Amino acid sequence: MLDINFIRNNPDKVKQAIVLKHENAASIDQLLEVDAQRRSLIHTCEQLKNKRNEKSREVSELKKKGQDASIIIEETKKIGDEIKSYEEKIVGLESQINNLMLRIPNIPAADVPIGKDENDNVVVKSWGVRKTFDFTPLPHWELGSLLNILDLERSSKISGSGFILLKGLGAKLERALFSFMLDLHTSEHGYTELFPPFLVNRASMTGTGQLPKLEEDMYRTAVDDLFLIPTAEVPVTNIHRDEILSYKDLPLYYTAYTPCFRREAGSYGKDTRGIIRVHQFNKVELVKITKPETSYNELESLLGNAEKILQLLGLEYRVSKLCTGDMSFAAAKCYDIEIWAPGLGKYLEVSSCSNFEDFQARRINIRFRDENGKLRFVHTMNGSGLALPRTVIAFLETYQQKDGSVVIPNVLQSYMGGIKVIACK
RNA sequence: GGAGAGGUGGCUGAGUGGCUGAAAGCGACGGUUUGCUAAACCGUUGUAGGGACAAAAUCCCUACCCCGGGUUCGAAUCCCGGCCUCUCCGCCA
Numbered sequence: 001m002l003d004i005n006f007i008r009n010n011p012d013k014v015k016q017a018i019v020l021k022h023e024n025a026a027s028i029d030q031l032l033e034v035d036a037q038r039r040s041l042i043h044t045c046e047q048l049k050n051k052r053n054e055k056s057r058e059v060s061e062l063k064k065k066g067q068d069a070s071i072i073i074e075e076t077k078k079i080g081d082e083i084k085s086y087e088e089k090i091v092g093l094e095s096q097i098n099n100l101m102l103r104i105p106n107i108p109a110a111d112v113p114i115g116k117d118e119n120d121n122v123v124v125k126s127w128g129v130r131k132t133f134d135f136t137p138l139p140h141w142e143l144g145s146l147l148n149i150l151d152l153e154r155s156s157k158i159s160g161s162g163f164i165l166l167k168g169l170g171a172k173l174e175r176a177l178f179s180f181m182l183d184l185h186t187s188e189h190g191y192t193e194l195f196p197p198f199l200v201n202r203a204s205m206t207g208t209g210q211l212p213k214l215e216e217d218m219y220r221t222a223v224d225d226l227f228l229i230p231t232a233e234v235p236v237t238n239i240h241r242d243e244i245l246s247y248k249d250l251p252l253y254y255t256a257y258t259p260c261f262r263r264e265a266g267s268y269g270k271d272t273r274g275i276i277r278v279h280q281f282n283k284v285e286l287v288k289i290t291k292p293e294t295s296y297n298e299l300e301s302l303l304g305n306a307e308k309i310l311q312l313l314g315l316e317y318r319v320s321k322l323c324t325g326d327m328s329f330a331a332a333k334c335y336d337i338e339i340w341a342p343g344l345g346k347y348l349e350v351s352s353c354s355n356f357e358d359f360q361a362r363r364i365n366i367r368f369r370d371e372n373g374k375l376r377f378v379h380t381m382n383g384s385g386l387a388l389p390r391t392v393i394a395f396l397e398t399y400q401q402k403d404g405s406v407v408i409p410n411v412l413q414s415y416m417g418g419i420k421v422i423a424c425k
Numbered sequence: 426g427g428a429g430a431g432g433u434g435g436c437u438g439a440g441u442g443g444c445u446g447a448a449a450g451c452g453a454c455g456g457u458u459u460g461c462u463a464a465a466c467c468g469u470u471g472u473a474g475g476g477a478c479a480a481a482a483u484c485c486c487u488a489c490c491c492c493g494g495g496u497u498c499g500a501a502u503c504c505c506g507g508c509c510u511c512u513c514c515g516c517c518a
Contacts, residue, residue, distance in 0.1 A: 042475055046487045053487090056499040060443040069498075076498040244435090244472095373454085375472085 115323025128316030196235035353383030
């Protein structure tokens with residue numbers, strides 16, 4: 001959510017930003033109009049309330065003296081009715097304003113490239129050397145069945161397409177990878193490990209921005225109106241909802257492993273083979289809550305923390321700065337990390353590291369008291385560190401050998417119980 | 426699931442219809458005193474919205490005692506609904 005005051009004072013800037021993000025700028029004029037109406041009604045209504053309070057005080061005085069107050073009481077009754085009708089109107093306007101505000105996207109940071117879609121993203125870094133094979137590398141789904149570690153036929157029997165059944169060393173590899181990630185982030189990068197709920201309420205989903213826009217993409221439990229989390233970002237960022245932190249508490253670094261649930265509505269037919277796009281996947285998430293002054297430095301180091309995983313695993317990747325048109329609704333600036341999958345012959349996104357500035361903090365109401373005792377909104381940011389299935393894809397495809405077996409690099413061997421190779425059965 | 430108790434400011438805790446935005450204490454901040462620390466004493470100590478002002482400082486108003494309704498001239502206080510916490514019982518990994 002943006003600051004309504006900022007919108008009032010800079011309507012053109014906001015409209016421009018909205019256009020860059022492919023949203024509808026007409027809502028701004030509507031918003032400003034409703035906002036003006038609201039303010040004028042509030043003004044009148046509060047004057048009436050003031051009058052009522054005065055009259056009530058008079059009643060109290062008269063009654064203390066034992067005098068009759070019935071005339072004033074009659075008058076005040078009428079004022080009360082008037083107030084009620086104003087209040088109803090105001091409530092209506094406020095819900096309109098709120099609805100509009102929740103649908104206005106964040107404004108891109110100044111150094112974000114202007115562009116239409118993913119083709120206008122700017123690659124800012126490439127890491128690793130493209131591995132060459134003296135055979136044709138297989139895609140992960142073929143390796144998966146060859147090694148008997150991935151069974152997509154049975155998982156679709158159990159749940160449907162878009163679900164994964166890992167078996168044996170495949171399951172162990174999954175566990176090894178997220179354990180490795182968590183250990184690195186906690187012991188080397190200073191994050192506090194969390195294990196949050198996987199079902200969250202509507203307020204939490206609204207706070208981080210999944211609602212109201214993306215409800216179709218979420219799994220929801222009808223009876224209790226709870227949502228399966230699409231990312232750990234939701235429970236973790238909401239930890240401090242409606243709280244006032246001290247500047248001494250900041251920055252906060254949190255990391256959490258959780259499964260993530262996404263309906264992927266509207267992406268049918270895309271990436272259907274293998275485990276590139278699935279409804280349930282594991283992810284280690286990085287979340288930071290910082291002071292505004294440091295947030296862009298913190299974003300860079302968060303990105304570095306995610307990259308470190310790939311560097312240690314020896315997987316080739318590149319980093320792009322997303323252009324205005326490709327950035328998510330809530331982001332002010334965003335980097336994508338894409339990992340090279342030799343079997344697929346393409347890059348796969350494994351992490352989006354975004355700074356939301358105070359956009360989420362405003363929705364979610366996380367403030368801090370700064371060195372001067374002033375209340376200000378914090379900045380929030382997050383990124384995957386990393387998403388598992390695609391890491392597994394690149395891992396299997398990169399470390400495959402001619403016979404289909406997969407070599408486990410040194411860093412991961414202890415997590416795999418000393419196993420050095422996932423061999424064919 | 427059944428039966429009770431309760432949710433008040435940063436915290437503890439008083440307040441059952443009328444200057445109560447809210448006693449008292451603690452904490453925090455500022456000051457006096459002091460060689461330093463401590464102690465003592467004095468003072469300050471919420472947030473949001475709206476308005477006045479060119480703007481800031483400032484001032485005025487309104488709202489907020491878990492949330493939402495209701496009763497009333499007037500609600501922290503009474504009534505109804507919801508959420509949450511605690512205790513006991515039952516069930517259960």
